[in-house]
Amino acid sequence: MITQRLPHLIVTRGSDFAATQRSAAEAMALIETISPEIERHTAAVCIRCPAVCCLQKHSRYDLSDTIFLSAMGLPVPGDTPEIEESAPCRFLDASGCSLKRSLRPFRCTWFFCSPLLDHIVEQSSPPAYREFMRTLEKITETRIAMMRHFEEAEAKISAVCLQAQANNLLFY
Ligand code: SF4
Ligand code: SF4
Numbered sequence: 122m123i124t125q126r127l128p129h130l131i132v133t134r135g136s137d138f139a140a141t142q143r144s145a146a147e148a149m150a151l152i153e154t155i156s157p158e159i160e161r162h163t164a165a166v167c168i169r170c171p172a173v174c175c176l177q178k179h180s181r182y183d184l185s186d187t188i189f190l191s192a193m194g195l196p197v198p199g200d201t202p203e204i205e206e207s208a209p210c211r212f213l214d215a216s217g218c219s220l221k222r223s224l225r226p227f228r229c230t231w232f233f234c235s236p237l238l239d240h241i242v243e244q245s246s247p248p249a250y251r252e253f254m255r256t257l258e259k260i261t262e263t264r265i266a267m268m269r270h271f272e273e274a275e276a277k278i279s280a281v282c283l284q285a286q287a288n289n290l291l292f293y
Pocket of ligand 2: 174175176179180210211212213217218219220225226229
């Protein structure tokens with residue numbers, strides 16, 4: 122599977138993935154910048170939640186998460202099919218999520234349920250709310266740019282490999 126080969130590919134072809142790595146680093150810095158503000162609201166809202174959304178099914182790392190962590194040289198937590206999808210997330214502990222925000226699957230940062238969103242709107246001044254939304258948009262744009270850079274680098278590497286194979290065929 123491509124997701125299993127990604128860390129090795131990015132490490133061995135580091136210079137080809139320089140733009141991917143730059144975007145990943147930028148996204149990571151932005152995620153950590155906005156994290157205290159998100160946590161200010163989750164601390165007030167999630168504590169009263171009757172249906173906590175931190176379920177095992179949300180703990181899976183998708184392709185974008187795998188590229189992000191691999192580009193940062195970080196390990197990617199594997200799947201844990203032995204845990205029921207509807208069970209509490211494997212990263213949840215008594216004080217909440219045990220992972221630093223930028224190490225969580227990205228969905229955990231962009232998902233806002235209605236009560237949480239309402240709380241953010243109520244508790245933020247209009248300029249603070251605009252700034253909050255701008256940072257979220259910037260994170261999303263940066264993650265999209267990271268994916269685009271990754272796909273471009275991967276296509277370039279594939280083209281070089283195909284050319285090398287064609288040259289070998291001609292040689293024989
Ligand atoms: S984000 Fe919303 S649904 Fe999830 S735990 Fe907090 S209040 Fe509940
Ligand atoms: S990784 Fe953390 S934030 Fe995401 S679902 Fe699990 S406990 Fe919740």
